Amino acid sequence: MSQRFRIGLFILIPLVVILDQWSKWLVLKTPVFNALGCLDRTQACGKIELSSVFDLSMVWNRGVSFGIAQSEGLMRWVMVGVTALIAIGFAVWLLRTARALSALALALVIGGAIGNVIDRVRFGAVVDFLDFSGIYFIWVFNVADAAICVGAVLLFVDQFLMSRDEHSAGTGSKS
Numbered sequence: 001m002s003q004r005f006r007i008g009l010f011i012l013i014p015l016v017v018i019l020d021q022w023s024k025w026l027v028l029k030t031p032v033f034n035a036l037g038c039l040d041r042t043q044a045c046g047k048i049e050l051s052s053v054f055d056l057s058m059v060w061n062r063g064v065s066f067g068i069a070q071s072e073g074l075m076r077w078v079m080v081g082v083t084a085l086i087a088i089g090f091a092v093w094l095l096r097t098a099r100a101l102s103a104l105a106l107a108l109v110i111g112g113a114i115g116n117v118i119d120r121v122r123f124g125a126v127v128d129f130l131d132f133s134g135i136y137f138i139w140v141f142n143v144a145d146a147a148i149c150v151g152a153v154l155l156f157v158d159q160f161l162m163s164r165d166e167h168s169a170g171t172g173s174k175s
Contacts, residue, residue: 001100009094009107016111020143021118024127033058047131057131059140062124080120087113101158108151115144 027033030048038045038058045058062076087110094106119126128140 001098001103005100006103009103012104012107013111013114016108016144016147017115017118020112020115020147023143024119024129027056027058027127027129030056030058051134053132053134055131055133056129057133057140059128060123060125061128061140062126076120076124080117083113083117083120087117099158099162101154101161105151105154105158108147108154112144112147112151115142115147119144 028038032048033045038060048056050056090106090110090113094103094110097103097106116126126142126144128142128145130142130146131140133140
């Protein structure tokens, strides 16, 4: 992996964080959501219907991915700590990996994790707003969640490719 690629990865991480936080800021500043009282963080708010496939739906997510394991109080801070430790572990992995696809995947996951940790610290919940329920995807998510999911899939693919490559190298070709 080239030095230039590594530098690009360390630009990608804050880029994901900035895009995530900027998109959430835009949603929080949307007059419709403000009028619905969405900023009090006690309720799921309204929906802005944009198409038959995609809407903006303001949701305060106190859980993990896709609203699993809702938490408040002390558990909020436990989740912040655990997420931060996982991101640090992934950063160490990123520094040590020689595989470009793994590095790209880890950068996406780290950027997404940081974006969601910022929300959890600031608001006690993560701002979710991307709603594809028109195609029967029932969860509302955000840019950070998307980066984490894409990164996780890429990491899985790279690990699969690595095991396939190791298997091929171990068996050799018989001609």
